[in-house]
Amino acid sequence: MIQLKPMTDEAYKSFTELSMLDYAEAKSRAERLTLTEGHRIAHDAWASLLPQGQQTPLHHFYTAWKEGQDIGMVWFKEERDWSTPYGYLYQVWIWDEFQGQGLGEAAMKALEMKLKEIGLPRLRLHVFAFNERARKLYEKMGYETTNLVMVKEL
Numbered sequence: 672m673i674q675l676k677p678m679t680d681e682a683y684k685s686f687t688e689l690s691m692l693d694y695a696e697a698k699s700r701a702e703r704l705t706l707t708e709g710h711r712i713a714h715d716a717w718a719s720l721l722p723q724g725q726q727t728p729l730h731h732f733y734t735a736w737k738e739g740q741d742i743g744m745v746w747f748k749e750e751r752d753w754s755t756p757y758g759y760l761y762q763v764w765i766w767d768e769f770q771g772q773g774l775g776e777a778a779m780k781a782l783e784m785k786l787k788e789i790g791l792p793r794l795r796l797h798v799f800a801f802n803e804r805a806r807k808l809y810e811k812m813g814y815e816t817t818n819l820v821m822v823k824e825l
């Protein structure tokens with residue numbers, strides 16, 4: 672049983688550093704950019720998304736706990752100004768040593784329950800095409816593809 676508990680300030684600080692670095696690497700890999708460009712995009716994205724850091728309204732940061740162990744995290748934003756309000760998942764992360772044991776799926780289920788409890792009947796997310804592990808997880812859980820971005824070198 673996974674529990675999602677609000678992140679401490681300390682956990683937020685280390686998560687946000689890790690997450691920005693990971694995003695910069697993933698973005699540059701997926702979009703065929705340099706790592707420097709990836710870092711710039713990550714820096715700008717964080718500044719515009721989270722002007723007040725962890726306290727930015729509508730953003731929620733949780734640590735995922737299992738039997739007293741910190742096994743990962745989730746970050747989502749409430750989007751309510753739509754005919755069907757939704758949560759937008761910015762990150763789900765199961766720490767390396769806990770991956771492959773069904774905990775990613777369990778964390779997603781816990782998140783889905785939390786969203787329903789706070790009146791958000793839909794969950795949207797973005798996943799990089801190369802992230803097969805995450806794509807498989809979402810597909811297995813019933814998520815459908817709504818957009819595809821394509822590229823060709825000319």
Ligand SMILES: CC(C)(COP(=O)(O)OP(=O)(O)OC[C@H]1O[C@@H](n2cnc3c(N)ncnc32)[C@H](O)[C@@H]1OP(=O)(O)O)[C@@H](O)C(=O)NCCC(=O)NCCS
Nearest residue numbers: 763764765770771772773774775776798804805807808811
């Ligand atoms: C993506 C992530 C959350 C999955 O968590 P996990 O605990 O490893 O996944 P689970 O053990 O719950 O596996 C659930 C499903 O994911 C898929 N999956 C898990 N590991 C996989 C692998 N190595 N290769 C392909 N699919 C895999 C499978 O469909 C699996 O279901 P199955 O075991 O019935 O086949 C985790 O790998 C992670 O945190 N990755 C780094 C951060 C990240 O990429 N987050 C997603 C951002 S969009």
